Amino acid sequence: MDELKEVMITNDEIRTDEYLINMGPQHPSTHGVLRLLVQLEGEIVHNVQPHIGYIHSGIEKMAESLSYPQLGHLTDRMDYLSAIQNTEAVALCVENALQVEVPERVKYIRTIMAELSRLASHQLWWCVMGMDMGALTTFFYGLRDREDILDIFEETCGARLTLNYNIPGGVMFDIHPNFQRDVKAFIQKFKTKLPEYERLLSGNVIFTERTKGVAYLTKEDAIAWGVTGPTARASGFACDLRKHRPYSAYDKVQFKEILSDVGDTYTRYQVRMAEMWESISIIEQLIDNIPEGDHAVKMKGVVKLPEGEFYQRVETARGEFGVFIVSDGKKNPYRVKFRSPGFSNLFAINHIAKGWKIADLVAIMSTFDLVIPDIDR
Amino acid sequence: MKAIYNYIKEILQGIWTLLTGMRVTAKYFFTPWKHVTQQYPENRDTLKIADRFRGEVIMPHNENNEHKCTGCGICEINCPNGSIEIITKTLVNEEGKKKRAIDQHIYHLGMCTFCNLCIKACPTGAIVMGQRFEHAVWDRTLLTKVLNQPGSKIMEGVKE
Numbered sequence: 342m343d344e345l346k347e348v349m350i351t352n353d354e355i356r357t358d359e360y361l362i363n364m365g366p367q368h369p370s371t372h373g374v375l376r377l378l379v380q381l382e383g384e385i386v387h388n389v390q391p392h393i394g395y396i397h398s399g400i401e402k403m404a405e406s407l408s409y410p411q412l413g414h415l416t417d418r419m420d421y422l423s424a425i426q427n428t429e430a431v432a433l434c435v436e437n438a439l440q441v442e443v444p445e446r447v448k449y450i451r452t453i454m455a456e457l458s459r460l461a462s463h464q465l466w467w468c469v470m471g472m473d474m475g476a477l478t479t480f481f482y483g484l485r486d487r488e489d490i491l492d493i494f495e496e497t498c499g500a501r502l503t504l505n506y507n508i509p510g511g512v513m514f515d516i517h518p519n520f521q522r523d524v525k526a527f528i529q530k531f532k533t534k535l536p537e538y539e540r541l542l543s544g545n546v547i548f549t550e551r552t553k554g555v556a557y558l559t560k561e562d563a564i565a566w567g568v569t570g571p572t573a574r575a576s577g578f579a580c581d582l583r584k585h586r587p588y589s590a591y592d593k594v595q596f597k598e599i600l601s602d603v604g605d606t607y608t609r610y611q612v613r614m615a616e617m618w619e620s621i622s623i624i625e626q627l628i629d630n631i632p633e634g635d636h637a638v639k640m641k642g643v644v645k646l647p648e649g650e651f652y653q654r655v656e657t658a659r660g661e662f663g664v665f666i667v668s669d670g671k672k673n674p675y676r677v678k679f680r681s682p683g684f685s686n687l688f689a690i691n692h693i694a695k696g697w698k699i700a701d702l703v704a705i706m707s708t709f710d711l712v713i714p715d716i717d718r
Numbered sequence: 719m720k721a722i723y724n725y726i727k728e729i730l731q732g733i734w735t736l737l738t739g740m741r742v743t744a745k746y747f748f749t750p751w752k753h754v755t756q757q758y759p760e761n762r763d764t765l766k767i768a769d770r771f772r773g774e775v776i777m778p779h780n781e782n783n784e785h786k787c788t789g790c791g792i793c794e795i796n797c798p799n800g801s802i803e804i805i806t807k808t809l810v811n812e813e814g815k816k817k818r819a820i821d822q823h824i825y826h827l828g829m830c831t832f833c834n835l836c837i838k839a840c841p842t843g844a845i846v847m848g849q850r851f852e853h854a855v856w857d858r859t860l861l862t863k864v865l866n867q868p869g870s871k872i873m874e875g876v877k878e
Binding site for chain 2: 407410411413414415418478485492495496497498499500503505508513514517537540541542544545546547549642
């Protein structure tokens with residue numbers, strides 16, 4: 342016993358030199374080409390410095406040479422898991438600038454599509470979260486259910502990932518005749534699969550031990566760092582734009598904003614799981630009530646925005662996505678700025694991960710749900 | 719005593735949560751016939767691709783080798799990344815009237831992002847999206863295609 346005590350005391354006094362390691366740019370848990378320069382003492386993280394720009398594609402600059410209808414297909418490629426919401430932001434921004442009122446049908450379709458996209462994104466997040474923590478099984482279960490949503494997208498939008506479905510003035514195609522049937526079948530099926538997710542991962546002792554009480558983010562810090570989306574809502578920051586600044590058909594549906602004031606890794610996980618149930622409920626409320634009408638209003642061949650500055654924000658699966666367009670009255674925007682949720686969320690990582698183990702850093706990054714093209718754009 | 723009791727309880731609870739998860743995986747393990755993945759590429763013949771799937775831009779021709787393209791170039795203007803090039807020629811008819819017609823509708827498949835804007839903009843419906851998705855080739859020059867077939871001409875009655 343004394344021997345053990347001695348070891349413990351000396352352990353306390355042992356100090357190793359701090360050393361730097363590169364996590365990424367090619368690392369499975371960075372979900373893309375993100376490089377984290379991690380300053381470690383033993384296993385304990387002292388400092389995390391994200392280095393970005395490995396897949397910078399200059400989308401904001403490219404947008405200056407494109408017309409407004411062409412802008413949408415580039416935003417698909419930023420946060421590719423929230424492609425629908427990104428194009429919706431551009432479409433809403435252009436419509437607001439031109440003061441075009443879209444038909445009710447378009448609003449309903451856009452909302453249903455956005456929620457399907459959010460479900461698909463959260464499914465992928467869930468399976469990757471499990472995989473990051475060593476549970477490879479979850480990866481296959483999540484992708485299996487995501488496949489059903491992608492099939493629905495393929496049937497109605499004509500693509501699986503880069504959809505370019507929301508265009509200024511409406512949507513690209515009217516919904517497929519089978520759309521409502523397929524969505525209902527999917528919801529029915531997914532309602533039995535979601536409890537399976539919970540059984541598989543949420544209660545798992547290894548998972549909870551690694552996530553519960555780890556890496557807290559307080560509400561004040563979430564606001565200070567500009568964190569949005571489920572990550573911030575897990576800290577108690579009510580920032581759901583669907584609730585507070587309703588756009589499209591969100592003012593016609595009843596849903597809860599999932600809030601928690603704990604703010605650890607496990608809560609960030611739970612908020613997203615609960616959001617999936619809310620998305621299901623939103624789709625169920627809308628799917629039978631899609632009004633008749635046109636799927637798009639006729640826009641001019643060349644869309645010219647009036648001179649001025651226009652901003653529109655939407656809630657993507659990761660947080661607040663904003664489009665800021667400066668127009669000088671020509672057919673191309675003078676300047677476009679995208680406020681991507683991933684960028685702001687990522688830079689809170691140093692604040693959160695400080696003092697925790699490097700293995701926790703992997704879990705923290707998973708709960709941030711990073712999509713690198715969204716950060717680099 | 720209490721500590722030991724809690725310790726054992728925690729271990730048993732932990733094992734129980736693991737078994738709960740394994741029950742889910744076991745269900746799928748013992749009923750594989752219900753959850754078979756697609757046998758691609760063996761199932762190519764029976765593969766169903768959605769009608770709207772955007773695989774490539776194609777120009778349908780009828781049995782007389784006629785298409786609907788007038789060579790107006792609207793698709794070229796609407797393309798965000800320059801995948802379409804229109805080369806026109808001038809035709810002179812019997813009455814001596816000059817008329818613009820398509821010479822080559824060049825489509826760079828390698829640059830296309832399948833955004834559907836060209837198809838949406840086409841005033842005559844001359845180009846549509848095809849469902850073929852297996853585009854791998856050995857040489858990238860093969861990705862540059864001429865959509866109008868050699869010797870084809872415009873359909874009767876199609877106006878700009």
